Amino acid sequence: xxxxxxxxxxxxxxxxxxxxxxxxxxxxxxxxxxxxxxxxxxxxxxxxxxxxxxxxxxxxxxxxxxxxxxxxxxxxxxxxxxxxxxxxxxxxxxxxxxxxxxxxxxxxxxxxxxxxxxxxxxxxxxxxxxxxxxxxxxxxxxxxxxxxxxxxxxxxxxxxxxxxxxxxxxxxxxxxxxxxxxxxxxxxxxxxxxxxxxxxxxxxxxxxxxxxxxxxxxxxxxxxxxxxxxxxxxxxxxxxxxxxxxxxxxxxxxxxxxxxxxxxxxxxxxxxxxxxxxxxxxxxxxxxxxxxxxxxxxxxxxxxxxxxxxxxxxxxxxxxxxxxxxxxxxxxxxxxxxxxxxxxxxxxxxxxxxxxxxxxxx
Amino acid sequence: xxxxxxxxxxxxxxxxxxxxxxxxxxxxxxxxxxxxxxxxxxxxxxxxxxxxxxxxxxxxxxxxxxxxxxxxxxxxxxxxxxxxxxxxxxxxxxxxxxxxxxxxxxxxxxxxxxxxxxxxxxxxxxxxxxxxxxxxxxxxxxxxxxxxxxxxxxxxxxxxxxxxxxxxxxxxxxxxxxxxxxxxxxxxxxxxxxxxxxxxxxxxxxxxxxxxxxxxxxxxxxxxxxxxxxxxxxxxxxxxxxxxxxxxxxxxxxxxxxxxxxxxxxxxxxxxxxxxxxxxxxxxxxxxxxxxxxxxxxxxxxxxxxxxxxxxxxxxxxxxxxxxxxxxxxxxxxxxxxxxxxxxxxxxxxxxxxxxxxxxxxxxxxxxxxxxxxx
Numbered sequence: 001x002x003x004x005x006x007x008x009x010x011x012x013x014x015x016x017x018x019x020x021x022x023x024x025x026x027x028x029x030x031x032x033x034x035x036x037x038x039x040x041x042x043x044x045x046x047x048x049x050x051x052x053x054x055x056x057x058x059x060x061x062x063x064x065x066x067x068x069x070x071x072x073x074x075x076x077x078x079x080x081x082x083x084x085x086x087x088x089x090x091x092x093x094x095x096x097x098x099x100x101x102x103x104x105x106x107x108x109x110x111x112x113x114x115x116x117x118x119x120x121x122x123x124x125x126x127x128x129x130x131x132x133x134x135x136x137x138x139x140x141x142x143x144x145x146x147x148x149x150x151x152x153x154x155x156x157x158x159x160x161x162x163x164x165x166x167x168x169x170x171x172x173x174x175x176x177x178x179x180x181x182x183x184x185x186x187x188x189x190x191x192x193x194x195x196x197x198x199x200x201x202x203x204x205x206x207x208x209x210x211x212x213x214x215x216x217x218x219x220x221x222x223x224x225x226x227x228x229x230x231x232x233x234x235x236x237x238x239x240x241x242x243x244x245x246x247x248x249x250x251x252x253x254x255x256x257x258x259x260x261x262x263x264x265x266x267x268x269x270x271x272x273x274x275x276x277x278x279x280x281x282x283x284x285x286x287x288x289x290x291x292x293x294x295x296x297x298x299x300x301x302x303x304x305x306x307x308x309x310x311x312x313x314x315x316x317x318x319x320x321x322x323x324x325x326x327x328x329x330x331x332x333x334x335x336x337x338x339x340x341x342x343x344x345x346x347x348x349x350x351x352x353x354x355x356x357x358x359x360x361x362x
Numbered sequence: 363x364x365x366x367x368x369x370x371x372x373x374x375x376x377x378x379x380x381x382x383x384x385x386x387x388x389x390x391x392x393x394x395x396x397x398x399x400x401x402x403x404x405x406x407x408x409x410x411x412x413x414x415x416x417x418x419x420x421x422x423x424x425x426x427x428x429x430x431x432x433x434x435x436x437x438x439x440x441x442x443x444x445x446x447x448x449x450x451x452x453x454x455x456x457x458x459x460x461x462x463x464x465x466x467x468x469x470x471x472x473x474x475x476x477x478x479x480x481x482x483x484x485x486x487x488x489x490x491x492x493x494x495x496x497x498x499x500x501x502x503x504x505x506x507x508x509x510x511x512x513x514x515x516x517x518x519x520x521x522x523x524x525x526x527x528x529x530x531x532x533x534x535x536x537x538x539x540x541x542x543x544x545x546x547x548x549x550x551x552x553x554x555x556x557x558x559x560x561x562x563x564x565x566x567x568x569x570x571x572x573x574x575x576x577x578x579x580x581x582x583x584x585x586x587x588x589x590x591x592x593x594x595x596x597x598x599x600x601x602x603x604x605x606x607x608x609x610x611x612x613x614x615x616x617x618x619x620x621x622x623x624x625x626x627x628x629x630x631x632x633x634x635x636x637x638x639x640x641x642x643x644x645x646x647x648x649x650x651x652x653x654x655x656x657x658x659x660x661x662x663x664x665x666x667x668x669x670x671x672x673x674x675x676x677x678x679x680x681x682x683x684x685x686x687x688x689x690x691x692x693x694x695x696x697x698x699x700x701x702x703x704x705x706x707x708x709x710x711x712x713x714x715x716x717x718x719x720x721x722x723x724x725x726x727x728x729x730x731x732x733x734x735x736x737x
Binding site for chain 1: 379381387388389403490491492493494495496497499500501504560561564566567569570717718719720722
C-alpha cells in the first residue's frame with residue numbers, strides 16, 4: 001500500500017480490499033459504513049467546535065476585543081468547555097409544548113446537515129459517496145433542515161418561536177431557488193453534477209475564472225443566497241435576537257440548543273464547501289496555464305489544505321458580513337430574492353448557456 | 363393580576379394575537395413591557411406598561427433635603443446624570459436667588475455636553491444592536507469609555523456622579539481635565555467617521571429606517587415629544603437655545619432641525635448633535651475662568667414657600683423639575699417632567715401598521731431609558 005497525502009484513492013481502496021478479503025461482503029460493507037460514519041461524526045464535531053471558536057475570534061477581531069483567551073492556549077478549549085456546559089445543562093420541558101415534535105426538531109436539523117456533509121469531496125479520493133447527482137443531492141438534503149426549524153417553532157408553544165419559524169420557512173424556501181439556480185449556472189459549464197468530475201474539470205483553471213463574468217455573478221449570488229439559507233446574519237431573521245429574543249430556538253436548552261447551534265455552523269461549513277468545490281476548484285491547487293514552475297509549487301501543497309483553505313476563506317467572508325451588517329427586514333429579504341437575485345440568476349443562466357454553446361469559455 | 367394579563371386591547375379581530383415584549387426582552391432596553399397586538403408580522407396596536415422599575419423617586423424627594431435630592435436624580439435618566447443634577451441645582455439656585463460663579467457655569471456646560479455625547483454614544487451602540495449590527499455596540503462603548511475615564515478622574519465616579527451641588531460643584535475639576543477633554547475631542551472627531559461608515563451609510567440600515575415611523579410636527583407637539591426626536595420632525599424645542607442656561611447663550615451652536623421626521627432623521631439628529639456638542643466644548647474648554655468652584659450656601663437649604671420650575675435640555679429631551687415648597691428643608695411636592703415618558707407615549711402612534719422589525723427600529727430611534735419613564 002502506498003499512502004500519499006496527495007491522493008487518498010489508493011489508501012481507501014486498500015482498506016476496501018483488506019475488508020473484502022477478510023470478511024463476508026455484508027460485514028465488509030457494515031464495517032466500512034461504520035468507519036465512515038464515525039469519521040464523519042468526529043470530523044463534524046471537531047469542525048463544529050473549531051468554527052464556534054473561529055467565529056468568536058473573528059467577531060472579537062471585528063469588534064476591538066480579544067475574544068476567548070482563558071481556557072487553554074489562546075482560549076482554544078473555550079468551546080470544548082462550553083460544550084460540556086451545554087451537555088450538563090438541564091433540558092427544560094415546556095408546558096403545553098408538543099413533546100414529540102419538540103424533541104424531534106433538533107435531530108432533523110442536525111441530520112440534514114449531517115447527510116449533506118457525506119457528499120462533499122475533501123481531497124482526492126477522500127469522499128464518502130460520489131453520486132453522479134451530487135449537487136442535486138446536497139441541495140435536496142440541506143433544505144430538509146427547514147422542516148426541523150418549522151417544527152421547533154411550531155411545537156414550542158411560544159409566539160416568538162412561531163414568528164421566527166414562519167420567517168425561516170419563507171426565507172429558506174425563497175433562497176433555495178437562488179442557491180439552486182446559481183449552481184445550475186456552473187453545472188451548465190461543467191456538464192456534470194458529480195462533485196468529483198466537477199473538481200477534475202477545474203484542473204486547468206477554477207470555474208470562477210473559466211466561466212467569465214456569469215460564473216463570477218453566480219458566485220456572488222450563491223454567497224448571498226447561501227448565507228440566507230443558513231440563517232446567518234444579515235439574514236438571521238429566524239432568530240433575530242433584538243426582535244424575537246432567539247427566534248425558533250428560544251425554548252430550547254442544553255444539548256438540544258447545542259444541536260441547533262452546531263447545525264447552524266455546520267450548514268455554514270457545508271455551503272462554504274460547496275462554494276469552494278464548485279467555484280474555487282475544491283481540493284484542486286491553483287494553476288495558471290503555461291506556468292510550469294508555479295504549478296509545481298502549487299501542487300506541492302496537499303489537496304486537503306487547499307480545500308480547507310478555500311472553505312475557510314469563504315467562511316471568513318460570511319463571518320465578515322455577519323459582524324458588520326445590520327439585519328434586513330422580512331419584506332426586504334423577500335424583495336431581494338424575488339425581485340433581484342432570481343431575475344439576475346435566470347438571465348445569468350441564459351448568458352452562461354450561450355457562452356458554453358459558443359465555446360467562449362477557457 | 364388577572365385583569366393585567368388579559369388586557370383588553372380594543373377592536374380585537376380574531377386573527378390578531380398579542381405578544382408580550384418585555385419586561386425581559388433584548389431590545390426594550392430595560393424593564394419595559396409592551397403588549398403588542400399583531401396580525402402576522404404587522405403591528406396593529408401597542409400598549410406600553412410602565413412601572414416595573416418604579417422606585418418612587420418623587421415621593422422619596424419629599425423627605426429628603428435638596429442636596430440629597432440631587433443623588434436621586436442621577437437614578438432617573440442615568441445616561442444623562444449630570445444634566446438631571448443640573449436641573450435641580452439651577453432650581454434651588456433660582457429659588458434662593460444665588461448667583462453661581464462664572465467658572466461653575468462653564469464647567470457645568472462642558473460636563474453637560476460631555477455627558478450628552480456619552481449618552482448619544484450609548485444610544486448609537488444600542489441602535490446598532492437593535493438593527494442587528496452587533497459590532498456597533500463595541501465601537502460606541504470603546505469611545506464612551508474615554509469620556510467615562512475623564513469623569514472618573516475629575517468626579518470620582520463613572521455613571522452616577524452627583525457632581526453638581528446647589529450653588530456650585532462638589533469639587534474642582536482635575537488639573538488634567540482640560541487636556542484630556544481636548545484629547546478626547548480630537549480622538550472622537552476621527553472616530554465618529556467610523557460610525558458613519560459602519561452604520562449610517564449602510565444600505566440595509568438606510569432601507570430599514572427611511573420612511574419608517576414618520577412623526578409629523580403637529581403630532582410631535584401634541585404628544586409632547588422633545589429633544590432630538592422632536593427636532594427630527596422640525597419642532598424647534600431646544601431648551602439650550604430658547605431658554606438658555608449655563609453659558610449656552612455665549613457659545614455658537616446650531617439647533618439642527620429635521621424635515622422628514624422618520625426613523626433615519628431621528629438617527630441623524632443625534633449624530634449631528636454629537637458634532638454640535640463637540641463644537642460647544644471646543645469653544646469653552648480653553649476659556650474656563652478662574653474663581654471659586656462653588657458659591658457660599660447655607661448649611662441647611664430651605665426654599666422659600668412657593669412654586670418653582672426649571673427645565674433643561676437632557677440628552678433625550680426636555681427635563682422639567684417642578685417643586686412646591688412650604689419653606690421647609692424638603693420640598694412639599696416634587697414632580698419631574700421626564701422626556702422619556704412623553705417620548706414613549708408616541709410609540710403606539712408611530713408603530714401602527716409597521717412590522718415587528720420596524721417597531722424595534724422606531725423604539726431604538728426614540729431612545730428611551732426605562733428608569734426615567736418610571737422614576
